[in-house]
Amino acid sequence: MPPTAFVTGATSGFGEAITRRFVAEGWRVVATGRRGERLEALQAELGDAVHTIVLDVRDRDAVIAAAEHLPEGFRPVRVLVANAGLALGLGPADRADLDDWDTMVDTNVKGLMYTVRAVLPQMVAAGGGHVVTIGSVAGSYPYPGGNVYGATKAFVAQLALNLRADLVAKGIRVTDIEPGLAETEFSVVRFKGDAEKAGKVYEGIAPIRPEDIADTVWWAVTRPPHINVNRIEIMAECQSFGPFQVVRS
Secondary structure, three states: OOOOEEEEOOOOHHHHHHHHHHHHHEEEEEEEEEEEEHHHHHHHHHHHHEEEEEEOOHHHHHHHHHHHHOOOOOOOOOEEEEEEEEEEOOOOHHOHHHHHHHHHHHHHHHHHHHHHHHHHHHHHOOOOEEEEOOOOOHOOOOOOOOOOHHHHHHHHHHHHHHHHHHHHHHHEEEEEEEOOOOOOOHHHOOOOHHHHHHHHHOOOOOOEHHHHHHHHHHHHHOOOOOOOOOOOEOOOOOOOOOOOOOOOO
């Protein structure tokens, strides 16, 4: 039986590309996301290698039920790619929308916790597996307007390290993939559907593509069994570091 990957946020961007890559490599994929019509289209295209679940990772009970009631042939999960996440807003902290902050924490932090906790028991029972978290360079490098989004991605990075500490004796590897400037629906979501504003983010540059991250995930999970890739920080070639900010009176 082909091995199974469980991918959250599979209805666009990184998650969709990761799903396609694993299927192309002969795996089965449990593809989850909130938009049912997109999952239907993905399954129609990729066929029986994909089992879809309409799932909001913020719903703890639904996440646990999804992991516990996978159909025969799609368990145990060998690789979990906890990809679901988002950024909302780019304003300064003193004017930020608290609802946006709550949504980012509920999705990027709590949703990640629920997903990992739900899938890990079957990996442990099977004697091995690989957890891949999708962080961000924003978890390491602050920028104006990044505030809570960057903080949630710092949590992702630290959770991945702590998971590895817990699971090292159980045959489970853990990798945090930390992308930089990537063109997906990320900015459209951040700017709440303003496609024109989102498009300006990518003008005149060659950003990371979803397929680049899918390739990175595949590389990480196909290292020899004696290797654990702790974290991969990946930026577009056009992106680098700026000087420290100094505000003069």
